[in-house]
Amino acid sequence: MGTPGASASEAQIELQGIERVFHLGDSVVHALAGIDLRIDAGEYIAVMGPSGSGKSTLLNVLGLLDRPDAGHYLLEGRAVTTLSPDEQARVRSQRIGFVFQSFHLVPRLTAAENIALPMVLAGLPSRERDERVRQALDGFGLTDRAEHRPDQLSGGQRQRVAIARATIMQPAMLLADEPTGNLDRATGDEVVRLLEQLNAGGVTLLVVTHDAALGARARRRLLMEDGAIRHDERQGAAGHAHG
Amino acid sequence: MRTADLLGFAVGAARGNRVRTALLMLAMAIGVAAVVTLTALGDGARRYVVREFSAIGSNLVIVLPGRTETGGINPGSFVSSTPRDLTVDDALALLRAPAVQRVAPLAVGTSELSVGGRLREGMVVGSTAEFIEVRQFKMAQGQFLPREDWNRGSQVMVIGAKLRAELFPNEPALGQFVRVGDRRFRVIGVLASTGSGLGMNTDELAIVPVSLAQAMFNTNTLFRILVEARNREAIEPAKQQVTQIIQQRHDGEQDVTVITQDAMLATFDKLLGTLTLGVAGIAAVSLAVAGILVMNVMLVSVAQRRSEIGLLKALGASGSTIRAAFLVEAALLSAAGALFGYALGLAGAAVIRALYPTFPAYPPDWAVLAGLGTALCTGVLFGVLPARNAARLDPVTALARR
Numbered sequence: 001m002g003t004p005g006a007s008a009s010e011a012q013i014e015l016q017g018i019e020r021v022f023h024l025g026d027s028v029v030h031a032l033a034g035i036d037l038r039i040d041a042g043e044y045i046a047v048m049g050p051s052g053s054g055k056s057t058l059l060n061v062l063g064l065l066d067r068p069d070a071g072h073y074l075l076e077g078r079a080v081t082t083l084s085p086d087e088q089a090r091v092r093s094q095r096i097g098f099v100f101q102s103f104h105l106v107p108r109l110t111a112a113e114n115i116a117l118p119m120v121l122a123g124l125p126s127r128e129r130d131e132r133v134r135q136a137l138d139g140f141g142l143t144d145r146a147e148h149r150p151d152q153l154s155g156g157q158r159q160r161v162a163i164a165r166a167t168i169m170q171p172a173m174l175l176a177d178e179p180t181g182n183l184d185r186a187t188g189d190e191v192v193r194l195l196e197q198l199n200a201g202g203v204t205l206l207v208v209t210h211d212a213a214l215g216a217r218a219r220r221r222l223l224m225e226d227g228a229i230r231h232d233e234r235q236g237a238a239g240h241a242h243g
Numbered sequence: 244m245r246t247a248d249l250l251g252f253a254v255g256a257a258r259g260n261r262v263r264t265a266l267l268m269l270a271m272a273i274g275v276a277a278v279v280t281l282t283a284l285g286d287g288a289r290r291y292v293v294r295e296f297s298a299i300g301s302n303l304v305i306v307l308p309g310r311t312e313t314g315g316i317n318p319g320s321f322v323s324s325t326p327r328d329l330t331v332d333d334a335l336a337l338l339r340a341p342a343v344q345r346v347a348p349l350a351v352g353t354s355e356l357s358v359g360g361r362l363r364e365g366m367v368v369g370s371t372a373e374f375i376e377v378r379q380f381k382m383a384q385g386q387f388l389p390r391e392d393w394n395r396g397s398q399v400m401v402i403g404a405k406l407r408a409e410l411f412p413n414e415p416a417l418g419q420f421v422r423v424g425d426r427r428f429r430v431i432g433v434l435a436s437t438g439s440g441l442g443m444n445t446d447e448l449a450i451v452p453v454s455l456a457q458a459m460f461n462t463n464t465l466f467r468i469l470v471e472a473r474n475r476e477a478i479e480p481a482k483q484q485v486t487q488i489i490q491q492r493h494d495g496e497q498d499v500t501v502i503t504q505d506a507m508l509a510t511f512d513k514l515l516g517t518l519t520l521g522v523a524g525i526a527a528v529s530l531a532v533a534g535i536l537v538m539n540v541m542l543v544s545v546a547q548r549r550s551e552i553g554l555l556k557a558l559g560a561s562g563s564t565i566r567a568a569f570l571v572e573a574a575l576l577s578a579a580g581a582l583f584g585y586a587l588g589l590a591g592a593a594v595i596r597a598l599y600p601t602f603p604a605y606p607p608d609w610a611v612l613a614g615l616g617t618a619l620c621t622g623v624l625f626g627v628l629p630a631r632n633a634a635r636l637d638p639v640t641a642l643a644r645r
Contacts, residue, residue: 015424060639063555063557064638064640065557065637065638065642066637067637075384085561085635086561086562086563089556089559089560089561089562090561091561092556092559093558094559095558096559098557098558103548104554104642106262106551107259108256108258108259109255113255115560116553118558120561121244121555121558121564123244123245123248126244126245126247126248128300169559182302197516
């Protein structure tokens with residue numbers, strides 16, 4: 001494996017020897033230490049592990065928000081770490097959706113405008129935007145909240161707006177960093193079910209979480225420790241390290 | 244990102260943080276308004292003085308007795324120390340000069356004017372019929388001194404508007420007699436009110452034929468000779484010819500001073516131009532201060548919005564989209580602030596004009612352009628530069644900063 005397009009079974013994501021090093025004063029922290037990972041389209045993965053184990057860094061690298069110091073990252077057979085920042089932006093726009101713990105909604109924009117933002121940035125015509133936003137509001141049960149600003153929405157509604165925004169460009173994968181971290185149990189469950197529905201629709205779902213109950217719902221669990229993947233277990237099966 | 248969306252996004256961002264927007268526009272407006280008002284003040288002062296000097300009369304060359312500047316040593320310097328008198332015959336001789344259009348001799352003294360029981364100290368000016376044309380006065384009533392032999396005047400008088408009001412408060416002045424010393428003059432004209440010029444308040448003058456004035460004040464000397472050159476280009480030749488003629492008549496000695504209004508005007512214009520520049524300097528400093536203010540507000544606001552920039556990048560915005568969004572926002576804010584400041588500055592100048600109606604406080608175009616230009620440039624520059632830097636960061640770095 002390794003050469004782009006050579007692998008017969010097309011992996012959506014392929015990481016080889018990914019390293020990410022942070023320099024904090026004199027000490028060197030290996031946030032990611034030689035990660036090898038293969039993710040197929042449509043998978044549902046929970047990334048778990050203690051604080052500082054490198055979960056979020058992995059997510060950021062996967063989402064092209066952060067660049068690795070070493071290693072190869074093939075996204076749909078394409079080496080993306082060497083792309084220019086603008087090409088990476090296009091990949092993020094077309095293929096990747098983010099859901100953040102603290103929602104990251106733009107406070108001055110209404111729910112509908114927040115959902116439309118990725119399409120505005122991508123330069124889609126407004127008629128198409130309006131139609132898609134209407135469908136998304138409908139699908140996420142937010143129609144009567146369309147003109148509300150984030151501070152007029154509950155936590156669950158905010159996260160639903162954020163998920164609607166993350167999926168509005170119909171990405172191939174959804175990266176969620178502690179999506180239920182700021183929500184109570186009931187709302188959190190609701191949000192998780194929403195994400196799982198999207199996954200059932202074919203979107204690859206990768207969730208970073210502390211929550212064991214949430215992790216247990218995923219079909220595949222990655223347990224991280226000190227920047228490395230300690231366990232990679234499929235549903236039901238006992239854990240065995242990948243690679 | 245589409246243009247309409249860019250504009251909408253920028254307006255939304257500006258309205259989203261009203262305090263920041265207000266601060267920015269205020270900083271911008273104060274800078275521009277200071278420049279506009281201050282330069283209006285400086286340039287107004289310059290125009291005011293230039294206008295006052297223009298009121299003296301056009302193409303004027305003035306001959307004064309005595310030298311006010313040394314022209315080197317000549318034999319005359321040792322022979323006599325007192326300058327010769329400037330006489331009516333000198334003035335008549337000046338008419339020979341080809342560049343000279345008109346000549347008006349001027350003898351001045353103060354005397355008591357009385358009408359009936361009313362007594363007033365007044366400035367009596369002896370001159371000729373040409374005086375009104377050289378000085379470009381207008382008559383309110385009657386006529387000016389008649390054309391006649393300069394050495395033999397009739398007993399007539401033309402008075403200024405204020406003098407008329409004081410000497411003849413309730414009756415027509417024309418045809419009345421005014422006593423000056425032991426002579427009686429018939430009032431044949433009243434000057435229209437003009438204000439001051441050449442250090443004399445025209446409204447308080449009593450003008451009589453020059454020969455009578457000299458006789459009254461018992462002197463042959465003229466106070467000034469006013470010479471009008473044929474046109475603007477003839478001013479310099481007229482000055483030289485006048486100097487030459489007087490020198491010939493005064494035994495080769497240069498004992499008069501000839502000044503031109505142009506020279507005075509030029510001097511004052513230069514002086515006041517410098518003043519305007521000084522004022523512009525003050526304005527530039529205030530503009531610089533405003534620019535730094537704008538810069539700081541912009542820097543802080545972009546720093547505050549780093550996480551927003553990170554979010555936009557995460558949502559797939561390219562660096563150029565982010566730069567464009569911030570450029571449009573900065574340009575809109577700067578333009579609005581600068582225009583607001585311009586209006587404020589014009590209002591300030593209008594207030595000055597309302598308080599001092601004679602003072603033409605209009606901002607010069609160059610100052611307006613410089614003010615607006617600097618404000619716009621600083622605003623846009625410091626709105627875009629930090630945004631550029633933020634756009635260059637990895638999204639995760641930008642996102643992490645709140």
